[in-house]
Amino acid sequence: MKIGFDNNKYLTMQSAHIRERIAQFDNKLYLEFGGKLFDDYHASRVLPGFQPDSKLQMLLQLKDQAEIVVVISAEDIVNNKVRGDYGITYDMDVLRLIDAFQGMGLFVGSVCVTMYTAHPDVENFEAKLNSLGIRTFRHYKIAGYPNDVAHIVSDDGYGKNDYIETQRPLVVITAPGPGSGKMAVCLSQLYHEYKRGVRAGYAKFETFPIWNLPLKHPVN
Secondary structure, eight states, X not given: OOOSOOHHHHHXXXXXXHHHHHHTTTSOEEEEEOSOSSOOHHHHHHSTTOOTTXXXXXXXXXXXXXXXXXXXXXXXHHTTOBOTTTOOBHHHHHHHHHHHHHHTTOEEEEEEEESOOOOHXXXXXXXXXXXXXXXEEEOOOXXXXXXXXXXXXXXXXXXXSOOOOOOSSEEEEEOSSTTSOHHHHHHHHHHHHHHTTXXXXXXXXXXXXXXXXOTTSTTO
């Protein structure tokens, strides 16, 4: 019986492309992960042979180079936003993700709270993470986002965000769900890296990325 999708080839090719992309920059790549990292049942349903944890297995091939930053919006903490598939709140899912990543041998460097607003629930969540040895950073709402580029890309925009201190060449940005602020975190980090003289790069990893498309291609 022939299998329609070669999972091992996928793992080998994607990890090779990521290594190649890291090398294009100053050994620092921010990789935003679209979709679910280790429970992508939708992809496995529509493509026989694709495993639900294929993206996680691919990352494990890069685990010595990679660290994970989990992103969560303060608004989702305050509003007790719930994941529809698991029925747990986003803040609880952050803890679940950290535990799962660490259990697989991946390094979780920190958690970034986006759209930060002072609230007891947010501060209690940060304190819980800190007690577990997970560093937390804060990113703030930026007036005029995303259209006022001159203000956003300035010391009064991204410059007011905490700089997330990372240790490894590949920084994987993931979150409990959409709308958490993953891309904004990546762009903020690029701003801070360039201010520090580091020519860092950014890429978004979808389930099936096409690495050789030019940036200004209609697909992008």
